[in-house]
Amino acid sequence: MTSQAASATWTTRLRLPSLLVLAVVLVVWEAVSRRYGAYVMPSPRSVAEGLVAVVLAGDVWTHAGASLYRIAIGFGSALVVAVLLGLASFLWRPARVAVADVVTVLNATSVFVWIVVSLIWFGLTNMAPIFTTFMITLPVVAANVIEGVGSVDRKLLEMGQVYRLSGWETFRSIVIPSTIPHLVAGMKVGFGLALKVSVVAEIFGVTSGIGYIMNYSREILATQMVFVWALVMIAIMLVADKLVFDRMTRRLERWR
């Protein structure tokens, strides 16, 4: 961290290389738009205007809010269940094997399976994208938590044994702090996945959310709005990464 900051020159600090790539993308984008027309490739300008419009009209909060609400419930419950599975596998070794196997199977299951199944089970309701998000993010977060619980330094546990720390104190002072970096890493990946998956699930059956509005924009041939909502999604991801997860990591690892 510090060595990187020290070696950063003004070019990398201003992200000039990335800005250059962005400029090239915009030029190519504009050229493609002129060649093939706005239905196939709306111009950068119309996308920018669309973005300003949805922000001013407040649509961005309605739909991003609806998606984030579903993510909060689906991903939030996945988080809680993953931590409970981690606790179980710490307290009882055989549970670790079972949890690991279940995680492997869930990881091998396609998003589409959960979308279709949740449509059958819950119909055209909020529960469908929430359930899909839950089922897809659970194995990712659980795998990280289990790995964290398994990676607790045995030597530190022995130290706790010599000094007769209680089971609760051992869990609180040794196991949880060892697991937290894994949990945060799992949350970061899990949240990104939750955003991507819930949006796909929103194509079916619900009437709000980024996935719904993107698909609706396609149906009414407003291709520029598809791009606008894609940018909104990317923005949410970046904000979550930089403002939430990176800050959380730094705070939790100030001892490093």
Place this chain on the structure above:
Amino acid sequence: MRLEVREVSKRYAIPVLDAVSLEAKKGEFVCLLGPNGCGKTTLLRILGGIEPPTAGEVRFDGRPLSYGRAGELHVGMVFQEDRLLPWKTLAENVALVLKARGLDQAERRATAERYLRFVGLTGFEEYYPNRVSGGMRQRAAIARALAIEPDLLLMDEPFGSLDAQNRRIMQAEVKRIWAETGKTIVFVTHAIEEAVSIGTTLVMMSARPARVRELIRNDGARDRHALMDHLNRAIMEEVLRQRGPGVADP
């Protein structure tokens, strides 16, 4: 505290300790010597309550040592590594182990500061282990071991990872701590000079499965150089025996 080890054996897949017996009176400085991998650390783990022996027993002042979390807190241990929790400051690390002694938070804090001062770490209480040197971490580990006011202090090659200079400084430090506290200490080392200069009782262990080959009272009656020669010869014999027959010298 008087320490008695009676016919203690331990086997994992192979026998490691074979009926080890030794005794130390209160305030003795016992040095365990022996070839690498002969079972010195295993014996220390048994004394520290980390694992029970397969056979035999350990007695502190005549009372058998109990294993598991319910056991009483008698023993402070300094490991080869510092084994400090990296996410806790030095003071928090020492204070943590005082919970088992039933002290309240203010008392734990005050005790931690007192023992950190005793090992020369005043001013570093709020530092995280990764921010201080290896020698300082090992001092903090010693402060943690002393803070519980143990009857017995176990040290498993605690300075093995330090450079030669820090090692000498820490040896002198341990000698001072022993002199000032009068603790019974069991100290594992394979440095014979260290053992002869510091220990009051020298226990030479045999090759694995380890037995007590020789127990020497180091009361100054024997010539130091003759004693060191003797121990050097003994340890070489055991090292060769541990390598087994048919292994040619390189």
